[in-house]
Amino acid sequence: MTPTPVWRSSFSSLGPAFFTELQPTPLPEPYLVSANSAVADQLGLDLNWLASPAGIDAFTGNVVMPGSRPLASVYSGHQFGVWAGQLGDGRAILLGDLPSADGRQEVQLKGSGLTPYSRMGDGRAVLRSSIREYLCSEAMHGLGVPTTRALCVTGSPQPVRREEIETAAVVARVAPSFVRFGHFEHFAARGQTAELKQLADFVIDGYYPQCRTSDRYHGNPYAALLEAVTARTAAMVAQWQAVGFCHGVMNTDNMSILGLTIDYGPFQFLDGFDPGHICNHSDEQGRYAFNRQPNVAYWNLFCLGQALLPLIGEQDDALAALETYKTVFPHELQACMLAKLGLTDAREGDRELIENTLQLLAKNRTDFTIFWRRLSRFVEGAAVDTVRDLFLEPKDFDAWLPQYLDRLPGDRAAMTAIAAAMLRTNPKFILRNHLAEIAIRQAKLKDFSEVEALLAVLQAPFDEHPAHEDKAGFPPDWASQIEISCSS
Incomplete structure (x- = not known):
C-alpha cells in the first residue's frame, strides 16, 4: 500500500x-x-x-x-x-x-x-x-x-x-x-504595511535566515533581504544569457523571490544567435528581447525595492542593496562565459575576448548551442573546420580564432582537461521550439513517447545520448515559423 x-x-x-x-x-x-x-x-x-x-x-x-x-x-x-x-x-x-x-x-x-x-x-x-x-x-x-x-x-x-x-x-x-515580487508589491500598493512585514518575515525566516543576523544596513533584515534577492536574481539571469534562454514575459509577478526561473510561457532557447531576438509574439515593443533581460531584471528588482521601502526605511539602504546587481551580474556572466570558453582564471583581455566572440556569433547568426559544443570538441582535438563551417563568413572566424588560441595552454594534457570541462558546461541538448512542437503534436494523438524521450535527454543535456542525435542538430526551416505568445 x-x-x-x-x-x-x-x-x-x-x-x-x-x-x-x-x-x-x-x-x-x-x-x-x-x-x-x-x-x-x-x-x-x-x-x-x-x-x-x-x-x-x-x-x-x-x-x-x-x-x-x-x-x-x-x-x-x-x-x-x-x-x-x-x-x-x-x-x-x-x-x-x-x-x-x-x-x-x-x-x-x-x-x-x-x-x-x-x-x-x-x-x-x-x-x-x-x-x-x-x-x-x-x-x-x-x-x-x-x-x-x-x-x-x-x-x-x-x-x-x-x-x-x-x-x-x-x-x-x-x-x-x-512567492513572487508581486506579492510584496500587492501589500505595499495597498498601504498594508503590517501584512507586508508579515510576508517579509515569512520569507526571511523560511528562506533567508542569514538576513536576521547580518550586520549590513545597520542590522536591517529587510535591506539584507533585498540584497540577497538581488544577488540571486543577478546570478540567475547571467545563467539565462549564458545558455541563450529567453524568458519572454518578465513581469514582476513572474519573478521569484528565491531567484528561480518561474512561469514558462512564451520562452525560447536561441537557435541562431540574435541578441535582439524577441521570442514572445505578444511582445510588440520588444521589452523582453534577449539582450534586454538583464536590464529588465534590474528594473523589476527596483520595483521590489520600492515595495520593501516601508520596511527598509532608508532609501539609501534600498539603493545600496540594489547596487549589488551591478557587480554580481557582470561578474557571474563573465564567469559563465569564461567557463564556456574553457578558461578557469580571469585575465586582462578576457572581457574583450568574450565580447568579440558574441559579436562574431551575432554577425553570422551562428547557432548558439552548436557553436559552443563544437568548440568544446575542437579543443578536445576535432578538426577546426567542424567549427569554421558554422559561419556564413568563415574569414570572420579565422580572424577571431588566434585570439582564442593565444588564451589556451600549449600542452595537450591541459587541453584535454579543458575540453572535458567545456563538455560539462556547453550542452549538447536544449529544448528547441521545434522539438517541443513535435512532442506536442504527438501528445495530441495520445502518443507521449517523444515527451519521455525529450525528458530523458534534457535532464542530462551534457551527455552524448547517441540514440537521440537528431535532437542535437540544427532546427528545420519550418521552426522559424513557430509563434509563441502569452496564450496558454
Whole structure:
C-alpha cells in the first residue's frame, strides 16, 4: 500500500489576507501524459501510485488528498512595464508542501480551474503549454539554472478555447516557494504595511535566515533581504544569457523571490544567435528581447525595492542593496562565459575576448548551442573546420580564432582537461521550439513517447545520448515559423 503524502500548508499560516482557500475544479477523463521519476523520488512519492487512477486524480485536482489545504494566493504586479493592479493565482492552486531531501517543497497545480483571481481567464491551461513548461523546467534544472521543477502533467479531453480549440491539461510544479515580487508589491500598493512585514518575515525566516543576523544596513533584515534577492536574481539571469534562454514575459509577478526561473510561457532557447531576438509574439515593443533581460531584471528588482521601502526605511539602504546587481551580474556572466570558453582564471583581455566572440556569433547568426559544443570538441582535438563551417563568413572566424588560441595552454594534457570541462558546461541538448512542437503534436494523438524521450535527454543535456542525435542538430526551416505568445 502506498503511503499517503504528508502534507503541510506553510503558506496558509500567513492568514486569509494572503490567499483564498478553494478546491480545484475537476476535469473529466484525466490521463497521465508524463511523470517525472526524479522529482517523485525527491518528494518520496511512488511512481506507480502517481501513474495510477488515484495519483492521476490527485494531481489533476479531481481529489483533494488528506492533509492538503488547497489555496490560491493574491499578488499584484507590473506587466510589460505597466502597473496592472491586483493579479493573483488565476489558474494555479497550491496544494501545500511536502518534505524532501532538499527541504520542504511546495506543490502547485497549474490549470486547475477558476479562482477569485482569474479575472477574464478560464482558470485552465492547455496540453501544449503544459508540456512546454514541464519539459523546460526540467531542461533548465539539467543545465544547472535555478528553476521551479515539474512532477507530472495530466491531460483531459475537456475543450479549452485559445487561438483555437485545444484540450485541457494540468502541470504539477514544484518549488521551495512560489512567492513572487508581486506579492510584496500587492501589500505595499495597498498601504498594508503590517501584512507586508508579515510576508517579509515569512520569507526571511523560511528562506533567508542569514538576513536576521547580518550586520549590513545597520542590522536591517529587510535591506539584507533585498540584497540577497538581488544577488540571486543577478546570478540567475547571467545563467539565462549564458545558455541563450529567453524568458519572454518578465513581469514582476513572474519573478521569484528565491531567484528561480518561474512561469514558462512564451520562452525560447536561441537557435541562431540574435541578441535582439524577441521570442514572445505578444511582445510588440520588444521589452523582453534577449539582450534586454538583464536590464529588465534590474528594473523589476527596483520595483521590489520600492515595495520593501516601508520596511527598509532608508532609501539609501534600498539603493545600496540594489547596487549589488551591478557587480554580481557582470561578474557571474563573465564567469559563465569564461567557463564556456574553457578558461578557469580571469585575465586582462578576457572581457574583450568574450565580447568579440558574441559579436562574431551575432554577425553570422551562428547557432548558439552548436557553436559552443563544437568548440568544446575542437579543443578536445576535432578538426577546426567542424567549427569554421558554422559561419556564413568563415574569414570572420579565422580572424577571431588566434585570439582564442593565444588564451589556451600549449600542452595537450591541459587541453584535454579543458575540453572535458567545456563538455560539462556547453550542452549538447536544449529544448528547441521545434522539438517541443513535435512532442506536442504527438501528445495530441495520445502518443507521449517523444515527451519521455525529450525528458530523458534534457535532464542530462551534457551527455552524448547517441540514440537521440537528431535532437542535437540544427532546427528545420519550418521552426522559424513557430509563434509563441502569452496564450496558454
